[in-house]
Amino acid sequence: MAECSSIRPHVLKMIELIERLGQLGLAMDHELSIDLVLQSLLDSFSQFMLNFHMNRLEATFLELLNMLNMVEWSIRKDKGSLLLVSSFEAHTKQQKKKAQKGKKVKSQNEKVLKPKRGVKKDKEKDILPSLWQTWALE
Numbered sequence: 001m002a003e004c005s006s007i008r009p010h011v012l013k014m015i016e017l018i019e020r021l022g023q024l025g026l027a028m029d030h031e032l033s034i035d036l037v038l039q040s041l042l043d044s045f046s047q048f049m050l051n052f053h054m055n056r057l058e059a060t061f062l063e064l065l066n067m068l069n070m071v072e073w074s075i076r077k078d079k080g081s082l083l084l085v086s087s088f089e090a091h092t093k094q095q096k097k098k099a100q101k102g103k104k105v106k107s108q109n110e111k112v113l114k115p116k117r118g119v120k121k122d123k124e125k126d127i128l129p130s131l132w133q134t135w136a137l138e
Contacts, residue, residue: 001042007072008065014040015061034064041068044075 001010018033028036038049048071059067 001040003042007041007045007068010040011037011061011065011068015065034059034061037061037064045071 001007014037018028018036021028038045038052041049045068048068052067
């Protein structure tokens, strides 16, 4: 089996070859044919093979194919999430650097925009309360 290939075509081909051997007169026990299919798999399926033998599971070719499809899906999902985590961490580091640069620029701008002297009172604001008070009294 090739490293990046899907499990389904490989298992179907193995089943076809085992059936062809049966047609040619080489009768194999079902357990032996299942073992032959399992031994042809990649090392990434070793945990599945160990569980299969330890639990003494019995399966038809179709059931075995479905189990292997599920295992392949979970292996690919796990590899994808590992890549996602590593790319997410790199993206987060870049964002932190940008945020730190932004803070430096912001603090420099604040210094420039801050008034050096106290805030001047607006004369109109002082007049308005007195006008409101006189109006309210009338």
